[in-house]
Amino acid sequence: MRAYASTPGNPLTGAEREALPGAIARQPLWGIGGWVAVLDDQDTARADAATFPAIGRALQLIANIPAWHAGLS
Numbered sequence: 001m002r003a004y005a006s007t008p009g010n011p012l013t014g015a016e017r018e019a020l021p022g023a024i025a026r027q028p029l030w031g032i033g034g035w036v037a038v039l040d041d042q043d044t045a046r047a048d049a050a051t052f053p054a055i056g057r058a059l060q061l062i063a064n065i066p067a068w069h070a071g072l073s
Contacts, residue, residue, distance in 0.1 A: 003043045012072065026052035041069040 012020070032055065039045040061068065 017069060017072040020072060021061055021065045025058040028058050 036045050
């Protein structure tokens with residue numbers, strides 16, 4: 001996390017550090033609520049919804065945001 005936060009020449013701002021965990025957590029949730037919901041083919045929708053483990057990781061990330069913020073500072 002620290003390497004990402006302190007890339008030479010372009011470190012994250014305070015606002016970016018605060019927003020990053022939520023942005024990462026939203027990605028798998030968007031896939032389920034945005035993409036899978038509009039698929040016409042039920043089999044394709046079920047296959048895409050198989051990303052459920054990513055949702056669990058997103059919820060763990062959200063539950064541990066203070067640790068992420070500490071790691072990014």
